[in-house]
Amino acid sequence: MSESDPPVVLIVEDEPDVAETYKLWLEGEYEVRMAQNGDEGLELLDGSVDVVLLDRMMPGLSGDEVLSRIRERELDCRVAMVTAVEPDFDILEMGFDAYLSKPIRSEQLHETVTNLLDRSEYDSMLQEYYALVEKRATLEATKSGAELAENDQYEELDDEIEEMRDGLSDTLGGIEDDDDFIATLRGLSNGEEN
């Protein structure tokens, strides 16, 4: 996500009125793409999509199937499943990042999309943080304390890590929510092979 472009939201929803409503709510802040069914959704999905709003009950490919295809493609996007029933933890294990119970209010939709974007930000910061920490650990494991003390690169790394650590706790203010916690962990498991 570059700073100048608005984040991209893909709406996959078979009811045109509902899809149009979501679009109206979101289009000021986001670039919105619309798909009327699962197949079309998968066609419109590429690396630039940040958030997918996925209707669970659709004719043709179901939301669940679309979701597993998205996960197979290992795209770096967040998926909010739109369902008629409130799922419990077991369903969270299925691999979506958030759920919205129909009918959705504007405020709720905005909140969910913002939250998912924040979480992506948290993940990429955590990724970056790890890279720094690993670099520092390598230096610590290979150089003596005296060598480290006069190593400029080490000092710089220290500062960067400190800054990053503060940034991380500011970004999400910690993982407050159970859904956030579980979805973030799920993201870690998916990213294992990277």
Added chain:
Amino acid sequence: MYDLSSVVEFDALREVRPGSSILISGPAMTGKERLAYDILADGARNGDGAVVVTTSDKAEDVVTDFRELVPELNDSQLGVIDCRGEGSSGGSFEGAYVHQVSSPSDLTGIGIGITKALEGLHNSGRERGRLALVSLSTMLTYTDKKTVFKFCHVLSSRLDAADYIGVFTIDSGAHDEQTIQVIKQAFDGLIEVRDADGGGRESRVLGLSGEPTDWKRL
């Protein structure tokens, strides 16, 4: 604040900020696990909630041992997440909440277990608590250090939101120096344990407040 100094007598452990995560590191057979359980038991005696994430002991054994350590333990004061891979389910054993996770690498499953355990403790009115994860070394054999590091970071953040403290154990002899250095950095503090010359054990504390402490007999 959490006072851990009655378990390990260091000033640095007298006032541990809620949300802190501490790594207990040392070679095999130096009592790291026991130390982690003692920290939980000490809190439980004073009414703190206790959550154990285990990769080696059966949940039922953890509950039984814990009841021996804390005879006055209340029902719903303890939650155990058993990640040895004996299937996945939730239930209870002798009043404790027990959650089975399919594998030590199933981070989502572990997260769900922890969430449910925290929820149960919260609903029974416990606003403070301690979580022990025993051990990170097993997790490191199932997944890479990057994933374990991130897992620790995310879990610490969740514990922070709950005002809990976390203690995690790692076998310092089982991993290369670099791995230990990486994992250490996911924590606010470190308790190091080692065998002392002439028998017994000693430990020191790093990172919680000020300079590393001197080695002291346990």
